[in-house]
Amino acid sequence: MSRDKNSGNWWLVIGNNNEHVGYWPKDLFTYLADGAKGVSWGGLAMAGSDGVSPPMGNGRFPREPSPCFFNKLEFVNAEYYIAHPSKPADIEVRVDGNHCYDISYNDYEPDKGDSFTFGGIGGKCD
Incomplete structure (x- = not known):
């Protein structure tokens, strides 16, 4: 946006x-x-009435082939210039049900920019 x-x-x-x-x-x-205090990217999978959560993305974990991803992460700063996350230490990674889902922040690459991969198999995640 x-x-x-x-x-x-x-x-x-x-x-x-x-x-x-x-x-x-x-x-x-x-x-x-007056602007925002933060920017978020991510995914959400919610358990059904049976307590089973669906797969996220393609149903694979981030380190497996063909994961889901966001790349070229950027935002518009207060001066209306395109900016990028400043460094990995400024990025908060949050995963609930980490035996069902995971996320992996990838270091900056010229063709992908700042990026991360995510996904998981779902299941009984509590």
């Missing part, structure tokens, strides 16, 4: 060409009028 400097509206931008897919009026995000 990106905030339009002139209107204050929030845009969903995707792809290498920064294609604007849609926008949300700034009135919907009044709590972001």
Whole structure:
């Protein structure tokens, strides 16, 4: 997402060409009028009524072939410049049910930028 400097509206931008897919009026995000204290990326899987959680992503753990991923992590700072997470120490990793799911932060690479992989098999995770 990106905030339009002139209107204050929030845009969903995707792809290498920064294609604007849609926008949300700034009135919907009044709590972001002065910016945010943090940025989050991730996934969520919730257990059904039987207590079994579904697989996350492709059902594989991050260190296995073909994991799910986020790459080229970036955000727009207060000066409207694209910024990146400053260093791995500033990134909080949180995993619930770590025998069912996991996450792996990957060091910066020129073609992927800052990235992480995640996923898991699901199951009885408590």
